[in-house]
Amino acid sequence: MLLLSKPLELPVNQDKILQSLVTENLVSDPESARGRLLREAARLFREKGYERTTVRDLAAAVGIQSGSLFHHFRTKEEILKAVMVETIRLNTALMQAAMSSADSNREKLRALVSAELESINGQTGEAMAVLVFEWRSLSEASRAEVLKLRDIYEALWLDVLTGLKQEGALVADPFIVRRMLTGALSWTVTWYRPDRGGLTQDGLTDQVVAMLGLS
Amino acid sequence: MLLLSKPLELPVNQDKILQSLVTENLVSDPESARGRLLREAARLFREKGYERTTVRDLAAAVGIQSGSLFHHFRTKEEILKAVMVETIRLNTALMQAAMSSADSNREKLRALVSAELESINGQTGEAMAVLVFEWRSLSEASRAEVLKLRDIYEALWLDVLTGLKQEGALVADPFIVRRMLTGALSWTVTWYRPDRGGLTQDGLTDQVVAMLGLS
DNA sequence: GTTTACAAACCAAGCGCTTGCTTGGTATGG
């Protein structure tokens, strides 16, 4: 779907997770018309912002007429919502998978940080940026829907952070730490470029863990 | 100017700094027509976003006709730029003042965190949120202008963080830490409510410093 | 194995409305 510009480069387990979500109809097939549209939408929404992206832009990006968009989606906003909802669904699943292979809370946190950096700076990056910067363009109703999904995602983090607090490994409040991490990690979309420049994604994960005194 | 909804409640030194900037013509007088317009613009841009705020909205907020706006600003984008530029100017000055009364780098960092939280969640909060979320709506030229001002601001942080690194108080890279802090602190605009709820701004500052292992 | 049926996917055209901004003129204060 929208999230994958080079699906073939995905690790096997990630691809498996995606495919199972596709068969459950929770995310669109990246190769379907809907999936391609959502991917282009994520790209354009990130590049120019939701409001500055016209339905004509979206249509041109997938090679159809602007009116034909409304055969797939009833409104422009529904496209934005779909980008967000499917992104959260996929990343929640990926994050659960990343955590499941870790034993200690320290390892789990590292897995979470790493997975979130991957979601923000990897294949789903454009959609994640849309999630961060364009949520105000959602209607009240859509926003509630998206927030509900996000709560599931957030619960994963809070479990681990609360555990670390009880172990004494964490000094600050888990809720505060999570919110700070949300901001810090989201913000990497504005400056971190994994391709050019020395810092790898693993290196960045190290830095984050070090900053929290958990390395 | 735009930043102060209740100027009379400001600490004396902050008010002095503002006034000196006003006389230097670096920021608009909050009580001038231009100043009131910029304050309302910041409020509306934050509330609905730049694109969704019309010139008619802006005009109505200060009680004039939409066309009359263009007597004060040549374009709508110029209003956005003015909000950003004046906000950075004021906050840079406030931050320099906050730092000057601190001796050690530890104290200076605390002053910086506290000052940035104040700028984000205090009187200049609406304008700061605009700075975070609406920079994509600037033209290329305006963006360069804003970024140039922001560099001065950022240099303050990097000086202190580099000092802490040399002292061995900081494990991670100063540049990375600053960028993470930018994200973490900016993000507080989305969740932190200093008025209702137990956490004070000082308490939040404590949490941030604790998170970095610098308390 | 051709025909029929029909829904899904799309096009061409454009409607009605909102947008940023312009214009020509009028108050008002120093």
Add this chain to the structure above:
DNA sequence: CCATACCAAGCAAGCGCTTGGTTTGTAAAC
């Protein structure tokens, strides 16, 4: 008297979305 600040009216362009009709894929009916 003249600049500053405003109003009333509206223009041209661009917007999301609708409409009526055409193509395409698929699968049952004969």
